[in-house]
Amino acid sequence: MTDVDALLPLVRGAVDARLDEVLARLRAQWQDSPAVTDELLEAAATALAGGKRMRAVLGAVGLTLEGGDADPAAVAAGPTAARLGAALELYQASALVHDDVIDAADTRRGRPAAHRRYAARHRRAGWTGSADVYGVSAAILLGDLLMSAATAQLGQATAGCERGAARAARDAFDAMTAEVAVGQFLDVHQEVMPLPAPTDRPVAAGAAMREAALEVIRHKSARYSVMYPLQVGALLAGVAPHGELLTALEVFGEEIGIAFQLRDDVLGVFGDPALTGKPAGDDLREGKRTVLVALAWQRCNNAGRKLLTRVLAGDEAATAADLSAAAALIRDCGALNAHEDEIAAHTATGLAALEAAPGALPERSRRTLLGLAEMLTARRS
Numbered sequence: 018m019t020d021v022d023a024l025l026p027l028v029r030g031a032v033d034a035r036l037d038e039v040l041a042r043l044r045a046q047w048q049d050s051p052a053v054t055d056e057l058l059e060a061a062a063t064a065l066a067g068g069k070r071m072r073a074v075l076g077a078v079g080l081t082l083e084g085g086d087a088d089p090a091a092v093a094a095g096p097t098a099a100r101l102g103a104a105l106e107l108y109q110a111s112a113l114v115h116d117d118v119i120d121a122a123d124t125r126r127g128r129p130a131a132h133r134r135y136a137a138r139h140r141r142a143g144w145t146g147s148a149d150v151y152g153v154s155a156a157i158l159l160g161d162l163l164m165s166a167a168t169a170q171l172g173q174a175t176a177g178c179e180r181g182a183a184r185a186a187r188d189a190f191d192a193m194t195a196e197v198a199v200g201q202f203l204d205v206h207q208e209v210m211p212l213p214a215p216t217d218r219p220v221a222a223g224a225a226m227r228e229a230a231l232e233v234i235r236h237k238s239a240r241y242s243v244m245y246p247l248q249v250g251a252l253l254a255g256v257a258p259h260g261e262l263l264t265a266l267e268v269f270g271e272e273i274g275i276a277f278q279l280r281d282d283v284l285g286v287f288g289d290p291a292l293t294g295k296p297a298g299d300d301l302r303e304g305k306r307t308v309l310v311a312l313a314w315q316r317c318n319n320a321g322r323k324l325l326t327r328v329l330a331g332d333e334a335a336t337a338a339d340l341s342a343a344a345a346l347i348r349d350c351g352a353l354n355a356h357e358d359e360i361a362a363h364t365a366t367g368l369a370a371l372e373a374a375p376g377a378l379p380e381r382s383r384r385t386l387l388g389l390a391e392m393l394t395a396r397r398s
Contacts, residue, residue, distance in 0.1 A: 020089070020381060021388035025074060027094040032073040032102035036065050039103060039166055056138065060131050060159050064110040067126045071393065072109055072246045073102025078389065079250020082262065082382050089381065092254075100174035101253060104190070105246050107167035112197055112241075114160040118153055119205060120303055124295060132156035164194075178253055186253040193245035200237025207233060207306060212329060215322035223315030230308045235271065238278045243393065244270025262377035265370045269386065272367030276360045277393040282307040283356065284397070286344050292397055298340040304329045308359060313352035321346045364394050 040062055047053040077093040080101065092098060116122075117130040124130055129137065136152030144151070171190055175183035207229050213222035247266045256262050284293050285300030286309065300307060306329060314322055328335040328343045335343075347353055368390060371383055378386075 020385040021392060023090060024077065024093050024385070027090055028074045028077045028098060028102060029070045031094050031099040032070055032106060035099040035103040035170070036106060039107070039170065040065070043162075043166070056135070056155065057159060057162065060134060060155075061110075061163060063128065063134070064114055064125075064131060064159065064163065065106065067128075068106060068109065070102065070106060072105040072242065073098075075243060075246035075389065076101045076105050076250040078382075078385055079247040079252075079266075080254045081385075082247075082251045082266075082378065083254035083256050089385075097174055097177070097253065098250075100170050101250060104167045104170035104174060105249075107163050107170060108194065111160045111163035111167060112201075114156050114163065116201065118156050118160075119201065122299075122303070127290075127295075130156075131159055175253065179255060182253055182255045185258045186249050189245060189249045189252055193241045193249070196236050197238075197241050200233060200235070204233045204237050208304060212326050215319045215326060219322060220315050223311045223313075226306055226314055227308050227311035230306055230311055231275070234275055234278045234308070238281075239274030240271055241274075242277055243274035246270075260377070261374050265374040265377055268370035269367045269390075272363045272370070273390045273393055276363040276367065276390075279308060279356065279360045279363065280394055280396060282309050283353070283360075286347060287353075289397070298344055301328050301340050301343050302335070309347060309352060309356045312355045312359075313347045313350055316350040316352050316355070317346055321350065360394060364390060 040058060043061070044054050044058055047058070074093075077098040080098050081089040081092050113125060114131045117125055118132050122130045123133055128134075132149075132152040132155070134152070135155040136148040139146075139148035139151045171187065175186055178186070213219075213226075244267055247270050248263060251263060251266060252258060282300060282305070285295065285305065285307070286298055288295070288297065290297050296302070301310075310325060310329065314325060317325070324339065324343055324346060328339055368387065371378060371386060
C-alpha cells in the first residue's frame with residue numbers, strides 16, 4: 018500500500034464527517050423554513066455527494082509538507098485538515114453548480130444537475146411562473162450558499178494557526194476563487210468567438226485554438242484543482258510564502274493540474290458514462306473548444322473541420338451520428354495520440370519541479386506527491 022492509498026480513506030472519512038456536520042448545522046438553523054430545508058439543503062447535500070474529495074486530499078497533503086515530527090496520517094485525518102478539506106469541497110460544489118448553469122448541463126455525476134432538479138420540482142408541484150427560470154435562480158443561490166459555507170469552514174481551519182500562516186492561507190484561497198471566476202469568464206468568452214473557416218490556415222488556426230484552450234484550463238481548473246489546494250494547506254502549516262517549496266508546488270500543481278484537466282477532456286469525449294457520470298461525447302455536445310479539438314482541427318481535412326464546426330456550434334444542430342463521427346475523427350486523425358503526448362509533457366514538467374527542489378521536500382512527501390500525480394493523470398473517471 019502506498020502513502021496515497023493510506024491517506025485517501027483517512028481524509029475522505031474526516032471530510033465527509035465534517036460536511037455532514039455543516040449540513041446538520043444549516044438544517045438546524047433553518048428548521049422553521051421548510052422551503053430552505055426541503056429545497057435548498059437537500060440539493061446542497063446532493064451537490065456534495067459522490068465526489069472523489071481529491072482537493073481535500075491535496076489540501077491535507079499540503080498540511081503535511083512543513084516537516085517536523087508530526088505523523089502525516091495524524092495530520093491528514095486531524096481537525097484542521099477536515100475543516101480545510103470541507104472548505105475546498107464546498108467551494109468545488111459551488112463552482113460546479115454554477116458551471117452547470119452556465120453550460121446548461123443536464124447531469125452531474127450521473128444525477129440531474131441542480132438547476133434541472135429544481136426545474137423538475139417546479140413542474141411536478143405545478144407552481145406558477147417559469148420552471149426553467151426558477152431552476153436557474155435556485156441553482157445560482159445554492160452555489161452562493163455553498164460558497165458561504167466554504168468561507169466559514171476556511172475561517173475555522175485557520176482559527177488555531179499562527180497569524181501570518183492563517184493570513185497567507187486565506188490570501189491564497191481568495192486568489193483561487195477570483196482566478197476561477199476569471200477562468201470561467203474566459204471559457205464563456207472563448208465559446209462565442211467565431212470559429213475560423215475550415216480552409217483558412219488550419220494549422221495556425223488550430224494552434225491559436227490550442228493556446229486559448231490552455232489559457233482557460235490554466236485559470237478555470239488546473240490551478241484550483243491541484244496547485245491551490247496544495248499551497249493553501251502548505252501555507253496553513255507554516256511553509257514560507259515565497260520559499261523554494263512553495264515555488265516548486267506552484268509549478269508542480271499547475272502542470273499536474275493541466276494534465277489532470279487534459280485527461281478530463283479525453284474522458285469528456287471517450288469516457289465510459291458508467292464511470293464518469295456524464296453522457297459519452299458530452300464535451301462535444303456542449304461545444305467545448307478543448308485542446309483535443311484544437312489538435313484535431315490541425316490534423317484533419319476540410320471535411321473533418323466542417324464536421325467539427327457543426328458539432329462545436331453547440332446549438333443541437335449536431336446529431337448523435339455527428340458526435341460519434343467527430344469522436345472517431347479525433348481518434349483517427351492522430352489528435353488523441355498527440356493529446357496523450359501533451360498530458361505526458363505537462364506531467365513530466367510537474368515532476369521535474371519536485372526533482373529540482375530536493376532539499377525542500379522530505380522523501381516521504383515527495384513519494385506522496387508522485388503518487389498523487391499518477392492518480393490524477395492516469396484516471397478513468
